[in-house]
Amino acid sequence: MNELLAVDATGVTKTFGAVRAVADISVRVAAGEVYGVLGPNGAGKTTFLRMLFGLIRPDSGTIRVLGKTWDEHGVGVLDGVGGFIESPRFYPYLTGRQNLEGLALLDGGTRPGLLEDVLDLVEMSERADQKVGGYSYGMRQRLGVAASLLREPRLLVLDEPANGLDPAGIRDMRALVKRLAGSGLTVLLSSHDMDEVEEICDNVTIMKRGAVAFHGTISKLRTMAPDPGHLLSTTDDDRALALARQHPALLVVRDPDAALVVTGPQPDVAAYVSTLVRDGIDLLAFNQTQTPLEALFFMLTDDTTHQTLDRPVELTQAAR
Amino acid sequence: MSATTTSPLNTVEATSDTTRRAGLFAPLRWEVRKLRAQYRAKAVLLGAVVLPIIIVVVIHGQSRPPKDTLFGRFATVNGFALALLVLGFAAQWVIPLLTAVVAGDIFASEDQHGTWKTVLTRSTSRGSLFWAKTLTTAGFAVLVLVVLATATIASSVLIVGHQPLIGLSGQTIPATEALRLVALSWAVMLPPMLGFTCLAILLSVWSRNPAVGIAAPVVIGMVMQLVGAVGGVEAIRPFLLTTPFEAWHGLFADPRFTGPLSQGLLTSAAWCALSLGAAFAMLRRRDITGG
Numbered sequence: 001m002n003e004l005l006a007v008d009a010t011g012v013t014k015t016f017g018a019v020r021a022v023a024d025i026s027v028r029v030a031a032g033e034v035y036g037v038l039g040p041n042g043a044g045k046t047t048f049l050r051m052l053f054g055l056i057r058p059d060s061g062t063i064r065v066l067g068k069t070w071d072e073h074g075v076g077v078l079d080g081v082g083g084f085i086e087s088p089r090f091y092p093y094l095t096g097r098q099n100l101e102g103l104a105l106l107d108g109g110t111r112p113g114l115l116e117d118v119l120d121l122v123e124m125s126e127r128a129d130q131k132v133g134g135y136s137y138g139m140r141q142r143l144g145v146a147a148s149l150l151r152e153p154r155l156l157v158l159d160e161p162a163n164g165l166d167p168a169g170i171r172d173m174r175a176l177v178k179r180l181a182g183s184g185l186t187v188l189l190s191s192h193d194m195d196e197v198e199e200i201c202d203n204v205t206i207m208k209r210g211a212v213a214f215h216g217t218i219s220k221l222r223t224m225a226p227d228p229g230h231l232l233s234t235t236d237d238d239r240a241l242a243l244a245r246q247h248p249a250l251l252v253v254r255d256p257d258a259a260l261v262v263t264g265p266q267p268d269v270a271a272y273v274s275t276l277v278r279d280g281i282d283l284l285a286f287n288q289t290q291t292p293l294e295a296l297f298f299m300l301t302d303d304t305t306h307q308t309l310d311r312p313v314e315l316t317q318a319a320r
Numbered sequence: 321m322s323a324t325t326t327s328p329l330n331t332v333e334a335t336s337d338t339t340r341r342a343g344l345f346a347p348l349r350w351e352v353r354k355l356r357a358q359y360r361a362k363a364v365l366l367g368a369v370v371l372p373i374i375i376v377v378v379i380h381g382q383s384r385p386p387k388d389t390l391f392g393r394f395a396t397v398n399g400f401a402l403a404l405l406v407l408g409f410a411a412q413w414v415i416p417l418l419t420a421v422v423a424g425d426i427f428a429s430e431d432q433h434g435t436w437k438t439v440l441t442r443s444t445s446r447g448s449l450f451w452a453k454t455l456t457t458a459g460f461a462v463l464v465l466v467v468l469a470t471a472t473i474a475s476s477v478l479i480v481g482h483q484p485l486i487g488l489s490g491q492t493i494p495a496t497e498a499l500r501l502v503a504l505s506w507a508v509m510l511p512p513m514l515g516f517t518c519l520a521i522l523l524s525v526w527s528r529n530p531a532v533g534i535a536a537p538v539v540i541g542m543v544m545q546l547v548g549a550v551g552g553v554e555a556i557r558p559f560l561l562t563t564p565f566e567a568w569h570g571l572f573a574d575p576r577f578t579g580p581l582s583q584g585l586l587t588s589a590a591w592c593a594l595s596l597g598a599a600f601a602m603l604r605r606r607d608i609t610g611g
Contacts, residue, residue: 016609047609053441055608075445083441089434093357102353105346106442147438 012061036201083157088144092133225292347452423520424533469506505568511588
């Protein structure tokens with residue numbers, strides 16, 4: 001028995017002119033896991049995935065997909081691999097069904113009934129006979145998933161599948177990806193949304209400017225996450241700021257929008273709120289500014305700040 | 321920077337399942353299916369049927385024939401002469417345009433629609449896709465030429481008549497022989513037409529822009545005709561892709577001469593080989609970053 005990783009990329013580098021899009025990254029994805037590749041736009045996620053699909057040739061390094069490499073197996077690397085890069089594209093003058101039939105032809109055929117099955121799965125059966133030119137963005141995303149599943153993949157690669165969707169579309173797409181992941185597929189998911197990755201993935205690689213900023217499990221990432229920040233608006237912000245001195249574990253600063261930003265451990269934040277209420281200060285608004293993982297994501301990927309809040313400039317004026 | 325991680329090493333077995341190859345026939349079917357769905361291709365075929373009939377009717381209705389063109393003197397009274405007059409006109413820019421409408425678009429439209437990444441993430445190699453597209457455009461070029469020739473010859477003969485034709489040396493060519501020679505003359509258009517098809521493919525791959533892929537072969541054809549018409553360039557005339565369009569002239573001389581036919585065949589084949597070779601190399605080496 002030959003045991004293999006679903007994806008085994010080692011020392012992969014790609015340069016476009018003077019720009020190093022991917023710099024010596026290594027990623028290993030085990031079978032059956034849901035793996036996230038996270039990073040801001042321009043981090044190199046899509047370039048890496050394009051190299052995985054053979055759309056771009058790496059300058060150096062090797063990419064082994066389900067045990068095969070492009071150099072040795074050519075297009076055979078993609079046996080058992082399905083997915084799409086960025087927003088999936090189709091021929092607008094053909095119907096959704098015709099597009100899928102054509103792609104099935106390029107796959108060397110599919111088993112009978114599969115096309116209807118995947119259309120059902122992505123809830124596109126009723127719109128399948130309309131031209132793709134009239135599809136909404138979300139419908140094209142779903143058709144992209146259907147086209148990927150038509151290959152009956154063991155490895156599903158999805159590049160920002162929820163990108164550009166409305167909230168309902170994002171919810172549906174995440175539910176679909178979770179369902180697929182639950183079916184035992186290996187899923188490699190690229191995203192710039194920490195929530196999405198946290199919700200779906202087991203392991204994550206965070207990329208920044210073509211390099212790896214973090215590799216590890218979501219649970220390990222959580223342990224590194226900073227305290228959450230909260231946006232607080234009260235009937236008397238000046239007094240609320242003064243009362244913050246009773247809670248030395250907290251960082252409370254004034255926000256430019258005349259609110260307060262409170263950062264610190266959750267129990268201390270709760271105690272601080274109790275203090276405010278006890279002193280007769282009413283809360284007008286109380287919202288989390290970022291989840292802890294979001295804050296960590298920005299710390300790892302943002303060039304302009306290494307702080308946990310989204311308004312780092314205000315932190316310089318911080319007072320406890 | 322390099323780092324590596326993996327979850328508890330679940331592994332997969334290397335299996336040979338899902339090993340499917342599309343080969344060449346499947347992408348060929350796919351390209352033909354796409355072409356059949358495009359209004360542009362249908363419009364070209366419709367134009368190849370209708371426009372010759374309109375031209376034949378208009379010229380036949382004129383009181384004065386276009387005497388300054390080859391066979392123009394007899395165009396209003398002889399259907400074969402009119403079919404050859406239309407042939408001479410079509411060779412100037414119509415034939416390059418008709419083939420470029422599909423050939424100049426077939427690769428660049430994948431860039432336009434952003435679908436390279438869609439088709440190249442299936443079980444079809446770039447090479448198979450390239451040859452499928454090339455064969456589709458070549459087949460379309462043959463079809464358009466057959467339709468154009470048939471429509472022109474049929475409408476000319478039916479509307480103007482099928483009297484014996486006066487040849488370029490003043491000899492009389494019987495109607496049956498004239499029909500054969502006129503059909504052969506149209507067939508002689510095929511090699512340079514395929515040359516322009518391959519040139520359009522090259523420009524389509526290189527420019528990634530359908531407008532360039534379609535318009536540039538026509539412009540290049542016109543420039544070649546201009547160069548071929550000026551004096552002092554006899555040495556390069558045989559290598560121009562437009563020169564084979566005139567190779568049929570020898571069929572209507574007495575005695576006939578067929579040297580330009582074989583020379584035209586060689587020239588067209590060379591243009592096809594060079595254009596396709598360059599286009600194939602470009603597509604093979606290209607990084608697909610768009611879409």
